[in-house]
Amino acid sequence: MEAAQPLHVLYLIAIIAEAMTAALAAGRREMDWVGVCLLGCVTALGGGSVRDLLLGRYPLSWVEHPSYLLITGGAALATIAIARHMHHLRRVFLFLDAVGLVVFTVIGCNLAAGLGMPVVVVIASGMITGCVGGVLRDILCADIPLLFRAELYATASVVTGGLYVAGQRAGLPHDAVMAAAMVIGLGLRLLALRFGWRMPKFVYTDSLH
């Protein structure tokens, strides 16, 4: 999170957007207000928290900046008030959710690269930051994570992380690499949403366990 100013603004937009989409998921399951608030916090901050746990990086961001808990919990609660107008904003939210995915991914890559991690771990750190919040949301809703079936969601994260790493290794300017990786990853996700692009499915019907 100790990143340049524009990335930090994007981060705040991203955690608010993730908290609000999580609140809608909670509303679809008729959770109570406390559940809405908690699911919002976990979804918005869970990816970064799991990344920090796995990399052993303390304190976690919301321990260092408790305001993130208030912002995401507040955004989730505010969603209850404005939910009746939200279906008009459906496209806005899908867009903000895609922005959140690539912003989280670049922040995660950035952080692991700063710790001197190898390339594969840098990309994994980006994916974990970008995708695990949504996985936790789906687990808490007792669903199979959408990630495993959605339109190029994890793929957009991997592409973003891969471009970040490639740009860094090519010695290109850091901020330009971050911006380009985010724009291309975002474009891929938005095109996938627009045209329904999906990864091929693996269908296996034997009963082996």
Place this chain on the structure above:
Amino acid sequence: MEAAQPLHVLYLIAIIAEAMTAALAAGRREMDWVGVCLLGCVTALGGGSVRDLLLGRYPLSWVEHPSYLLITGGAALATIAIARHMHHLRRVFLFLDAVGLVVFTVIGCNLAAGLGMPVVVVIASGMITGCVGGVLRDILCADIPLLFRAELYATASVVTGGLYVAGQRAGLPHDAVMAAAMVIGLGLRLLALRFGWRMPKFVYTDSLH
């Protein structure tokens, strides 16, 4: 856990009660004896473990005191033997579960306050300690966590934590603050159980994801 003697006794009662209610949840899903034992340990010790992971506080309590694993696993197994008499004890268990909630909450607040954490993190630490064990139990049973719908469960934990923090800041005697926070939080939860109080639900039916 390095708390005053009475709190430690309450802690032991609480982990036993949580392990036994988890064992009943396992029995409702026809798990085998190993599953009963594991679900008991995870439910009773999971909240404190997740709190310690998130705060980076090592060793975890059951690593330092392995007897906690034996106590909770043993309590879960003992539940199998006495389950036929348990429905007579339904009220006792709901009461002990509520005691566990506020005891765990105060222990979690206490611990985070001792680490010099900010107020929001102190309250979050209490909630995580109090509520996450039950969330893990519900995830392992493939249910939507009860926490998100139960009678003021998480709310009682927040109220307990909030009173703890308020009392500390007011400079009141530490033990009196802990006791008062627990009694009031327990009262709130018991009244909610008695009268079926719930937080309002958020119901949202649009198909946005």
Place this chain on the structure above:
Amino acid sequence: MEAAQPLHVLYLIAIIAEAMTAALAAGRREMDWVGVCLLGCVTALGGGSVRDLLLGRYPLSWVEHPSYLLITGGAALATIAIARHMHHLRRVFLFLDAVGLVVFTVIGCNLAAGLGMPVVVVIASGMITGCVGGVLRDILCADIPLLFRAELYATASVVTGGLYVAGQRAGLPHDAVMAAAMVIGLGLRLLALRFGWRMPKFVYTDSLH
């Protein structure tokens, strides 16, 4: 993982086998290729990762050896290509999965013993390493973990860990103890599979909660 050469070879076989069985579970739920790859990595490496998180042992194995991510992700993807032939290999895979269980268990015990942990924690560390990967797989598939019902799965892990600890305390040669614990644990699991041995179930039908 910093173990003797033969144990390391067994470890590699075990993570490949776990990733491939996870890929089949993903295929049964019609996940896409990214989901297959991720579920393979999480299942194969999740047990060791959770153990390291709980014991506070950094860096995690796949952070230190990122090739493990490539091996397990690659094995999961390769499974898609060869899945049509897999039902002929059903027995091979059940065997390799059982090998993985005892290998993971001994590695987990070994590691905790090396950190000077108490006996109960050594056995728990073995069980967590052996069993948690499959639990994470089942959670991500929104199933009740198979562990809680399968043929002596967790039991074989506990027996392996118990023999390891007993042999160490008896002062027997370390490598012989490891080998014997693995062979006996493996035998128990294979016999349980062959004859359908299960732990007794706990069935509880009251509606408490």
